[in-house]
Amino acid sequence: MSALVVTGLSKNFGGLRAVSDLSFTVEEGQIFSIIGPNGAGKTTVFNLITGIYRPDDGRVWLHGGDIAGKPPSALAAQGLTRTFQNLQIFFNMTALENVMVGADRTAESGFASAMLRLPAVRRRDARACEQAIGLMQRVGLAAYLAADAASLPYGALKRLEIARALATRPKLLLLDEPAAGLNRSETKEIDALIRSIAEDGVTVILVEHDMRLVMGISDRILVLDRGARLAEGSAQEVGRNPDVVRAYLGTGFAGSADAA
Amino acid sequence: MKALLAPRTGGLLALAIVIALLPAVLPNNFYFNVVILVGLNAIVCIGLNLLIGYAGQISLGHAGFFGLGAYASALLTSSYGWPSLAALVVGAAAVGALAFLLARPILKLKGHYLAMGTLGMGVIISIVLNQEAGFTGGPDGMPVPAFAVLGWTAYGERTWYWIVGGTLLVTTWLALNLIESPVGRALRAIHGSEIAAEVIGVKTERFKTLVFVISAVLASVGGSMFAHYSGFITPSEAEFFHSIAFVTMVVLGGMASIFGSILGAAILTVLPQFLAVFHDYETLVLGAVMMGVMIFLPKGLLPSLAELLRRRRL
Numbered sequence: 001m002s003a004l005v006v007t008g009l010s011k012n013f014g015g016l017r018a019v020s021d022l023s024f025t026v027e028e029g030q031i032f033s034i035i036g037p038n039g040a041g042k043t044t045v046f047n048l049i050t051g052i053y054r055p056d057d058g059r060v061w062l063h064g065g066d067i068a069g070k071p072p073s074a075l076a077a078q079g080l081t082r083t084f085q086n087l088q089i090f091f092n093m094t095a096l097e098n099v100m101v102g103a104d105r106t107a108e109s110g111f112a113s114a115m116l117r118l119p120a121v122r123r124r125d126a127r128a129c130e131q132a133i134g135l136m137q138r139v140g141l142a143a144y145l146a147a148d149a150a151s152l153p154y155g156a157l158k159r160l161e162i163a164r165a166l167a168t169r170p171k172l173l174l175l176d177e178p179a180a181g182l183n184r185s186e187t188k189e190i191d192a193l194i195r196s197i198a199e200d201g202v203t204v205i206l207v208e209h210d211m212r213l214v215m216g217i218s219d220r221i222l223v224l225d226r227g228a229r230l231a232e233g234s235a236q237e238v239g240r241n242p243d244v245v246r247a248y249l250g251t252g253f254a255g256s257a258d259a260a
Numbered sequence: 261m262k263a264l265l266a267p268r269t270g271g272l273l274a275l276a277i278v279i280a281l282l283p284a285v286l287p288n289n290f291y292f293n294v295v296i297l298v299g300l301n302a303i304v305c306i307g308l309n310l311l312i313g314y315a316g317q318i319s320l321g322h323a324g325f326f327g328l329g330a331y332a333s334a335l336l337t338s339s340y341g342w343p344s345l346a347a348l349v350v351g352a353a354a355v356g357a358l359a360f361l362l363a364r365p366i367l368k369l370k371g372h373y374l375a376m377g378t379l380g381m382g383v384i385i386s387i388v389l390n391q392e393a394g395f396t397g398g399p400d401g402m403p404v405p406a407f408a409v410l411g412w413t414a415y416g417e418r419t420w421y422w423i424v425g426g427t428l429l430v431t432t433w434l435a436l437n438l439i440e441s442p443v444g445r446a447l448r449a450i451h452g453s454e455i456a457a458e459v460i461g462v463k464t465e466r467f468k469t470l471v472f473v474i475s476a477v478l479a480s481v482g483g484s485m486f487a488h489y490s491g492f493i494t495p496s497e498a499e500f501f502h503s504i505a506f507v508t509m510v511v512l513g514g515m516a517s518i519f520g521s522i523l524g525a526a527i528l529t530v531l532p533q534f535l536a537v538f539h540d541y542e543t544l545v546l547g548a549v550m551m552g553v554m555i556f557l558p559k560g561l562l563p564s565l566a567e568l569l570r571r572r573r574l
Binding site (some may be wrong): 050052071072073075076077081082084088089090091092093097098100101102104105109110111114115116117121124125128161164165167168 | 435
C-alpha cells in the first residue's frame with residue numbers, strides 16, 4: 001500500500017493559486033523530495049497534508065485512509081508528523097523536555113492523575129524521559145541533555161526538531177528544509193540521519209533547496225512550479241529534464257547531478 | 261535525600277515550614293488578616309499562572325470566577341440553607357462548567373483578542389452580580405454566614421489561618437505535580453509553539469480548555485473561602501480591577517513559577533498595608549515599585565532572583 005496518495009489537491013489564498021490540481025503518490029519506505037523555486041507551493045503542500053490548512057479541493061489518503069480535514073494532532077496519532085522550515089522549538093523548555101513532549105502520548109493523560117502524581121504518571125514520565133534521551137543521542141545531541149532549548153546553536157535546534165518528531169514514532173515524516181542554514185559538515189550529518197530514519201522503515205517526504213543533498217538521497221523527486229507539477233521522477237530523470245533545468249536548477253546542473 | 265532537595269520537594273517543604281512557623285511571629289489579628297488574604301490571593305494566582313505563565317493564555321476576567329464562587333457560597337448557604345462545604349463544591353463545579361462552555365469560543369482567540377474576550381466575560385459577570393439585586397443585594401453586597409462543617413464553625417483569624425494555609429499547601433502540591441507531568445509539558449509546549457505542539461500530537465484545544473477550567477475552579481474556591489472568611493461580599497470582588505490585580509501578582513512574582521505566584525500575591529497584598537504611611541502617595545509608590553521590578557527583573561521576581569543566584573555560583 002502507498003504511504004501517501006494525494007489527488008487533485010488545490011488551495012487558493014485570495015486570488016493566488018498556491019497549489020492547483022496536484023496529484024502524487026509516495027510509496028512506503030521511500031525518500032520522496034519536493035523541490036522547486038521559492039513560492040512554488042512546497043510548504044503549502046506540507047501544510048495541506050499535515051492538516052494545518054484545509055484544502056479547497058482534492059483528497060489526501062494516509063496508508064489508505066482519507067485524512068482531509070483532520071486536525072494535525074489526530075494525524076500525529078496516525079503516524080504523520082513534520083518539522084518546520086522556520087524553527088518551531090519550545091524555547092520555554094529544556095531540550096530534553098522538547099523531545100519528551102513528542103514521546104508523551106498526551107492524548108492518554110488525564111489532569112486528575114497528573115495533579116495527584118499517581119504511580120502510572122511517574123512510570124510514563126520515566127518512560128518518556130528514557131525514550132527522549134535515546135533519541136537525543138541518536139541525532140547527536142547527547143551533549144545537550146540538560147540544556148535549555150534556548151541555549152542550543154542553530155544546527156543543534158534543527159536536529160532537536162527531528163528528534164522531537166521521531167519521538168511520536170511516525171510512519172510518515174515530513175521534513176521542511178532540514179538543511180537550510182547548515183554548513184557542509186552539518187548537512188552531511190543530516191543526510192546520514194535522514195538515511196538512517198528511512199532505513200528504520202519510516203517514509204520521508206523532504207522539502208529542501210540543497211540540491212547535492214536532494215539528488216543524492218531521494219528515491220523520487222517531485223518538481224513544483226507555481227503550485228503545479230512540473231516534473232516527477234528519479235534524480236537523474238529530473239536533473240536532465242529541460243523544463244526543470246530552465247525553471248529551477250539552471251544550466252550546467254545535469255552534469256553535477258550525475259557526479260553526485 | 262536528593263529527592264528532598266529537588267526544587268519541587270524542597271520548595272514545598274519550605275512553604276510548609278513557613279506556614280507552620282508564621283503564627284509564632286505574627287503579633288496580632290491585623291497581621292493574621294493580611295496573611296490570610298495573601299493565602300487566598302495566592303490560591304487564585306497559582307491557578308491563573310497555570311493558564312497565563314505555563315499555557316501562555318491571558319485572562320483579564322478571572323475575578324469574575326472569584327466573584328461567582330463567592331456569591332455561590334453566599335447564596336446557597338444563606339438563602340437556601342446549604343452546608344458550607346457543599347456550597348463551595350457545587351459553586352466550584354458550576355463555575356468549572358461555565359468555564360468549560362466559555363473556553364471553546366474564547367480560547368480560539370489569541371493575544372490581544374483573547375485579552376479582550378476574557379475582559380468582556382469578566383465585565384458581564386460583574387454586571388450580572390450588580391443588576392440581579394433580588395438575589396445578590398446588588399451593589400450594596402450581601403452578608404455571608406460563617407463557614408460550618410458538621411456542627412463545627414470556623415470563627416476567628418487563627419482558625420482561618422490554618423484553613424487557608426492548608427488549602428494553599430495542597431494547591432501548590434497539585435500545581436507542582438501538574439507542571440512536571442505529561443500534561444504540564446503539553447501546556448508549556450502550547451506556550452512555546454502551538455502549531456508544533458499540535459503536529460506532535462498535543463490536542464491543543466483540549467489542554468487549553470482544561471487549564472482554563474482548573475484556573476476558574478481555583479478562583480471560585482478562593483472566592484468561596486473569601487466570602488465565608490470576610491462575612492460580607494460586594495460585586496466589586498468580580499470587578500475588572502480585581503482581575504488586573506490577580507494578573508499583576510502573577511506577572512510580578514514570575515510567569516511560569518508556582519512559588520513566584522505566592523511571592524507576587526504576598527508582596528502586592530502586604531505592600532499596600534505598609535505603604536499606607538505614604539497616605540495620598542500610596543498608589544504612586546506601588547506603581548513605581550512595579551515599574552522598577554518589570555524594568556530591572558523582567559521575568560518577574562522569583563525567576564530573575566533564581567537566575568541571579570545561579571550566575572553567582574558559576
